[in-house]
Amino acid sequence: MSVEQPLDNPAWPDVRRLVAIDAEGGVRPTGISSRSEAVVEPPIDTEGLLRRCMGNVDFAARVLRRFAGQFGGDVDQLRTSLNDTDAGAVARIAHRLKGTSANVSAVRLQAIAKEIEDLAAVEKLSQVSSRIDELLDAWSQLVASMAPSEGQSAFHQLRPNGK
Amino acid sequence: MVNSMQNLSHKTRVLVVDDDELSLEMLENTLLQGGYDVTVAHNGREAMEYVRTGQFHLVVSDWEMPEMSGLDLCRSIRERGRSRYIYVILLTSRAGTNNVVEGLSAGADEFLTKPFDPQELFVRLRVGERILSLESRDITIFTLAKLAESRDLETGTHLERMREYCRILSEQLAGKAKFKHEIDGEFIDLIYLTSPLHDIGKVGVPDRVLLKPGRLDDEEMAIIRQHAAIGGRTLDAAATVHPDADYLQMARDIAWFHHERFDGKGYPKGLSGEDIPLTARIVALADVYDALTMQRVYKPAFSHEASREIIIEGRGTQFDPDIVDAFLECEDRFVDVRQRLDSDESATTFATLCDEPVGSAS
Known part of the structure; x- marks a missing residue:
């Protein structure tokens, strides 16, 4: 199972996936209704990500691209360490992945990375492989959730020069 | 005179240490927007080089880092034992009393849970600034008292x-x-x-x-x-x-x-x-x-x-x-x-x- 790479598309992630315009014209994180009611759990907690990015949508997009650039390498290292049955390395890489996932509020990835770290800590490496598959599946969902959507959004029209 | 003195006013300098570029960039962005003067180090050794310049008194460091961990960095800072105090905040996803004790024993002043919350980070830094200002206060008053005494x-x-x-x-x-x-x-x-x-x-x-x-x-x-x-x-x-x-x-x-x-x-x-x-x-x-x-x-x-x-x-x-x-x-x-x-x-x-x-x- 290969790691989906979204960075070939310069429009990924689509910032319109991070924020939306509500009925009153206010800008709010996606996934949160104008009455602050949670909808379904999205691959990214956009509210948390934007809070950590001090509300800067462009910075959030840049952070997500950097995360995407690191993710494949981390998974490759996980696999290599697993093949070497190096539990310490698996735990260390999973810990790092847990941290970076948490930083970008990729909640599902964070949870799976924690499971891998915990398994490696007790040297249950036989269960790690399936978790890596889950990790890749969650990653694909995240990539898709941030994929550019069709058409211009109201949000883009708000921004100078449409940039 | 006052105007020229006001020019001496400067932003608080913070040294941020993390081996992960993503974390480093997010911390730097947050602190810059919070009005801090930020310098980044990618590992503990690089951080110690900055510390030795004597220009940094607030340090925010990741705990888990290769070669020199955040704990080792804390110990190295405390072993210097001279000059002004350096206030160290450790970023960690570790929980539990044992880890807190280990961190405090190494010389950390404060902990911040990963992923960090910007407002919590600012509050912790303000505590550090307050403590450092008390140290500055005592030094200033001591110096002025010597002058008055003369x-x-x-x-x-x-x-x-x-x-x-x-x-x-x-x-x-x-x-x-x-x-x-x-x-x-x-x-x-x-x-x-x-x-x-x-x-x-x-x-x-x-x-x-x-x-x-x-x-x-x-x-x-x-x-x-x-x-x-x-x-x-x-x-x-x-x-x-x-x-x-x-x-x-x-x-x-x-x-x-x-x-x-x-x-x-x-x-x-x-x-x-x-x-x-x-x-x-x-x-x-x-x-x-x-x-x-x-x-x-x-x-x-x-x-x-x-x-x-x-x-x-x-x-x-x-x-x-x-x-x-x-x-x-x-x-x-x-x-x-x-x-x-x-x-x-x-x-x-x-x-x-x-x-x-x-x-x-x-």
């Missing part, structure tokens, strides 16, 4: 008595409804610390006047009276650059206005009544009481009773009547201080006494 013709115990009298008066006033909202424990600590700086402006008075053994003529009197404004303006410049340093504002008020009189006939500005800062009104009485009760080259030491009568005569003219009343309510404590410190002429200089933490000298 121009003080009396023994070091004059300044020590002064601050004791100020503390006693403040404590007495704190029990009165009129002052309870203005005088609290911090006020009392600060007046104890800063009252010895009341004559700091004497550094600007020429020796031929300050050290003249005989009576001063009118011109010389005018020169020596300038010490209040000199000290006030100097401390005001410092207080303007550091508006959060409340001790500088208090020291400025004391230095500038402790020769004002309640009836408006004092100097340098001729302020009257409650236009004179409360701290200066307190110091004014303490300073006069000490001058009266101690021997000077031009006068013998007056008894407590004689000094008391002179102060009562000045009630409402030279002194704030509320402060005179407070003095009369606690005059026994004044006598105790005078007897204790007067008999202790072997007492070292005031600056040495400054080594004691606030509240320990009683």
Whole structure:
């Protein structure tokens, strides 16, 4: 199972996936209704990500691209360490992945990375492989959730020069 | 002058240490937007190079890093054991008492859970800034006290008595409804610390006047009276650059206005009544009481009773009547201080006494 790479598309992630315009014209994180009611759990907690990015949508997009650039390498290292049955390395890489996932509020990835770290800590490496598959599946969902959507959004029209 | 001093004002510098570029970039972005001057290091060793420059006193470091962990960085910083304190915040996803104990033992001051929350980060940094500012405060006051002492013709115990009298008066006033909202424990600590700086402006008075053994003529009197404004303006410049340093504002008020009189006939500005800062009104009485009760080259030491009568005569003219009343309510404590410190002429200089933490000298 290969790691989906979204960075070939310069429009990924689509910032319109991070924020939306509500009925009153206010800008709010996606996934949160104008009455602050949670909808379904999205691959990214956009509210948390934007809070950590001090509300800067462009910075959030840049952070997500950097995360995407690191993710494949981390998974490759996980696999290599697993093949070497190096539990310490698996735990260390999973810990790092847990941290970076948490930083970008990729909640599902964070949870799976924690499971891998915990398994490696007790040297249950036989269960790690399936978790890596889950990790890749969650990653694909995240990539898709941030994929550019069709058409211009109201949000883009708000921004100078449409940039 | 003030404008050029204001240019010295700078952003608080923070050193951020993390081996993960993504975390580093997010921390840097947050801190820049929070108004901090940020320098990043990618590992503990690089961080130690920055620390050795002596320019960083706030450090935010990841715990887990290859080669040199956040814990090792803390230990290295503490092993240096010199210069100003360095406040270290460790970022960690570790939980549990054992980890907290391990981190504190290594020398961490504070922990921040990953992923960090910007507002929590700012709060933790403000705590660090506050602690560092207290250290700066004590160094500043110590330095200024040494300077004041160099121009003080009396023994070091004059300044020590002064601050004791100020503390006693403040404590007495704190029990009165009129002052309870203005005088609290911090006020009392600060007046104890800063009252010895009341004559700091004497550094600007020429020796031929300050050290003249005989009576001063009118011109010389005018020169020596300038010490209040000199000290006030100097401390005001410092207080303007550091508006959060409340001790500088208090020291400025004391230095500038402790020769004002309640009836408006004092100097340098001729302020009257409650236009004179409360701290200066307190110091004014303490300073006069000490001058009266101690021997000077031009006068013998007056008894407590004689000094008391002179102060009562000045009630409402030279002194704030509320402060005179407070003095009369606690005059026994004044006598105790005078007897204790007067008999202790072997007492070292005031600056040495400054080594004691606030509240320990009683």
